[in-house]
Amino acid sequence: MIAELESYRQFEIAKIAEVVEGNGGLPKVRVVTPEVVGEIYLHGAHITSWKPSGAQEVLFVSSRSRWDHDHAIRGGIPICFPCFGGKSDDPTAPAHGFVRTREWRLESISQVGRAVTVSMFTESDESTKKWWPVDFQLIYRATFGPELGLELVVSNTGTKTLRFEEALHAYHRVADIQEARVRGLDGVQYFDKTDSNRKKMQQGEIAITSETDRIYLDTSGAIELHDPQIHRATHVLKENSRTTVVWNPWIQKARALSDLGDDEWPQMVCIECSNVSAFAVDLAPGQQHAMKVLVRVTDL
Numbered sequence: 001m002i003a004e005l006e007s008y009r010q011f012e013i014a015k016i017a018e019v020v021e022g023n024g025g026l027p028k029v030r031v032v033t034p035e036v037v038g039e040i041y042l043h044g045a046h047i048t049s050w051k052p053s054g055a056q057e058v059l060f061v062s063s064r065s066r067w068d069h070d071h072a073i074r075g076g077i078p079i080c081f082p083c084f085g086g087k088s089d090d091p092t093a094p095a096h097g098f099v100r101t102r103e104w105r106l107e108s109i110s111q112v113g114r115a116v117t118v119s120m121f122t123e124s125d126e127s128t129k130k131w132w133p134v135d136f137q138l139i140y141r142a143t144f145g146p147e148l149g150l151e152l153v154v155s156n157t158g159t160k161t162l163r164f165e166e167a168l169h170a171y172h173r174v175a176d177i178q179e180a181r182v183r184g185l186d187g188v189q190y191f192d193k194t195d196s197n198r199k200k201m202q203q204g205e206i207a208i209t210s211e212t213d214r215i216y217l218d219t220s221g222a223i224e225l226h227d228p229q230i231h232r233a234t235h236v237l238k239e240n241s242r243t244t245v246v247w248n249p250w251i252q253k254a255r256a257l258s259d260l261g262d263d264e265w266p267q268m269v270c271i272e273c274s275n276v277s278a279f280a281v282d283l284a285p286g287q288q289h290a291m292k293v294l295v296r297v298t299d300l
């Protein structure tokens with residue numbers, strides 16, 4: 001491990017952004033400034049913490065998460081790519097794609113004003129072509145500051161048009177899911193994965209009272225997560241994302257997930273800026289697609 005950490009020294013900003021040994025011995029970039037504390041693992045380019053100064057931790061990470069090269073981290077912000085859920089033409093392909101279990105490479109760490117941007121990348125190789133025989137590169141820029149900025153840039157480095165799905169599968173920490181409310185999807189149609197993917201229409205704000213697994217369609221509006229118990233509103237703004245997924249496993253599904261504590265479901269809700277289902281992206285050779293997300297917290 002030490003040798004591996006040595007190889008990252010060149011990227012560090014002393015006392016502000018350092019590559020350290022994280023859970024399971026996995027390397028992570030730890031950002032600590034007067035404005036923010038944040039963490040992102042090279043494993044899956046997976047953000048596991050964002051805590052602006054004066055605020056409580058914004059992201060949920062399961063106490064039962066696995067921390068190894070073979071499994072995705074349960075919680076934080078997994079990156080789903082190039083498919084969301086199962087791969088339609090290959091039931092053996094990893095759910096939510098293969099980049100959340102890849103070791104990404106650090107490209108740079110930079111400080112601009114009150115924020116620190118960590119940039120990582122991964123690209124096609126023999127192991128990815130087993131699941132998806134195309135050439136691509138992904139760059140992920142995570143900006144830790146009073147706000148959290150995310151940018152996922154997909155480049156088609158091959159000669160054929162690519163079709164992919166993508167999601168930033170963010171697990172938001174809440175005090176009690178039954179009191180939390182999700183706003184910003186009123187009047188938006190969605191597929192209800194808990195009801196045979198029936199197409200429905202959202203009316204008003206979302207109150208979660210049972211297993212909830214919905215793909216909201218053709219929506220680029222901002223989302224607000226209201227958490228009255230801790231008097232917090234989390235605002236999620238996005239660009240180049242035409243679907244939003246909302247998920248809470250509730251009791252049974254939580255029990256079925258070995259890397260999620262049976263009693264942890266009330267403390268989380270996933271709000272996933274994405275391009276999935278009928279809004280998968282077609283990308284021509286030489287083209288790029290950048291999905292951007294900005295998260296900020298305010299008092300309620």
Ligand code: TA6
Binds near residue numbers: 072096247
């Ligand atoms: O985003 C919601 C969802 O697709 C759910 O259907 C549920 O499966 C969840 O993702 C978690 O998926 P995972 O593969 O991480 O267990």
